[in-house]
Amino acid sequence: MQTRPLRIGTRGSLLALAQARETRARLMAAHGLPEEAFEIVPITTSGDQIQDRSLAQAGGKGLFTKELEEAIYAGEVDFAVHSSKDMPTQLPDGLELSAFLPREDVRDAFIGRAAKKIMDLPEGAVVGSSSLRRQALIRRMRPDLDVVMFRGNVQTRLRKLDEGVAEGTILAHAGLRRLGLTEVITDLMSEDIFPPAPGQGAICIESRIGDARVRDMLAAIDHRSTGQALACERAFLAALDGSCRTPIAGHAVIDGDALSFHGLILTPDGTQWHETGAEGRAADAAEIGRKAGEEVRARAGEKFFEGWV
DSSP states (O other), X not given: OOOSOEEEEEOSSHHHHHHHHHHHHXXXXXXXXXXXXXXXXXXXXXXXXXXXXXXXXXXXXXXGTHXXXXXXXXXXXXEEEEEGGGSOSSOOTTEEEEEEOOOOOOOEEEEESSOSSGGGSOTTOEEEOSOHHHHHHHHHHOTTSEXXXXXXXXXXXXXXXXXXXXXXXXXXXHHHHHTTOGGGOSEEOOTTTSOOXXXXXXXXXXXXXXXXXXXXXXXXXXXXXXXXXXXXXXXXXXXXXXXXXXXXXXXXEEETTEEEEEEEEEOTTSXXXXXXXXXXXXXXXXXXXXXXXXXXXXHHOGGGGTTOO
């Protein structure tokens, strides 16, 4: 019998809170529990505090998870809800990704002010993005554009557009859908031209290894095929030492017991890239991702990665 509310750790942005509320709603439905059986605990992370430089310069993806993981260790929260693309490939000792929610649309969305599509922007137009992957893909599409670092949550970036800081930006379609802001989208980017980040569109839950109470609760909402897809994508990242310093795209699709994967690595200026594809059993997701990463790394050669770190 539950004696106290389960405490859900989350970042404090509107998007992060929406993801935590979605997790709570799924747990309520799965277990027939009232809202008061769960407490959402917002926690400010280093990544939220640092807004004047890129994540690569500030220290990488762990900036969005460190304080949440410390709260799990300390028993201040029972588990934490994350955007999967924010998660480092190596987790701290004693913690695990214990559940994934059903994945949203993985595509990126363009929000343009000077034009509705990237290809229609005037030469030299400013496009803002904090993602090295998006920056590299924009430069690959339109090397004439001025691509600038664009930090902040969704609302901050939209405000910067309105203030004229940039004439366009790219955000995850999934995040805009979860926030009910799809009306701001002027174009949805094709996955073929603009492949997503590993983990994009997927919410993951991190908890203590061995916490049977939490594990049993989360098992009821775990979406197996999303977890398999993410196992492949995260293994691809790990094989490439993936971090916020590396422009990497990767997307695995599960169809029944089968998995297909497409991966891409680029130089930050978007002038060079290597693609890879793989297929196999969904049960072998992590191995497929690892081999794809090792294959594309060997084909690109170590010189390709010079300057990434």
